[in-house]
Amino acid sequence: MTRMPSAERRRQLTAAAIRAMARDGVARTTTRSIAAEAGVSLSVFHYCFDSKQALVESVITTITDDYVTVVKEALRPRATLEETVRAGFQAYWEHVRAHPDAHMLTYELTQYALRQPGFEHLARRQYEMYGDAYTELIEQLGDSMDFRLSVPVPVLARYLAAMTDGLTLNYLVLGDAAVWTAVLDTVTAHIAGLVVTDVTGREESRPG
Structure with a gap:
């Protein structure tokens, strides 16, 4: 996986969350589904967002x-x-x-x-x-x-x-x-x- 500065990675995950939430709804969107949408591991998500x-x-x-x-x-x-x-x-x-x-x-x-x-x-x-x-x-x-x-x-x-x-x-x-x-x-x-x-x-x- 290509390393990114944390700020850029947060932007990537935020954009993925917007796509997932708009498609699936906020309540049904999980941290795991956001990570999958962004193409990163769940550990990357938790590194960027607590x-x-x-x-x-x-x-x-x-x-x-x-x-x-x-x-x-x-x-x-x-x-x-x-x-x-x-x-x-x-x-x-x-x-x-x-x-x-x-x-x-x-x-x-x-x-x-x-x-x-x-x-x-x-x-x-x-x-x-x-x-x-x-x-x-x-x-x-x-x-x-x-x-x-x-x-x-x-x-x-x-x-x-x-x-x-x-x-x-x-x-x-x-x-x-x-x-x-x-x-x-x-x-x-x-x-x-x-x-x-x-x-x-x-x-x-x-x-x-």
Whole structure:
């Protein structure tokens, strides 16, 4: 077996776990089946992860980081804030359409963690990560486009996390891809409407 740095081996095992869990379900995926999926011995798994709990956390982090990176790259400043926000939502939406199994897995991971004794904190951490990711995206956009919001950033971050969580599940259940252009346009207009404007109707710069 080719020797790999431990960090690279963990990434390999995490990717194998995502494939196995998406195919077989979280509860039915064992450390042994993950090792087999990755083509390594069980001892290699236990060298990289001291428990299934640690692996589940790595899976949650990897999936979240993957789509956050996609949105970050899409949030390049455009002619207007609304166009920029729309591009970010579009990038996320395209990721959902391209990787429905990975997004479906996130909901299963939440339920699994909530029901599995000792794993409950992973569900909480999963949703904290969603809020942290949106906070970072909002701050990135604020730095590049210089605007002020009518609501605190933590409030908007949690709202966006809840909104995209619900919309994603709605799509996974109902499909109806054709209606999503109008849905994303509506969400974009709402978010853009939270930018504070001055009496002339221009976007007001942040203080300082």
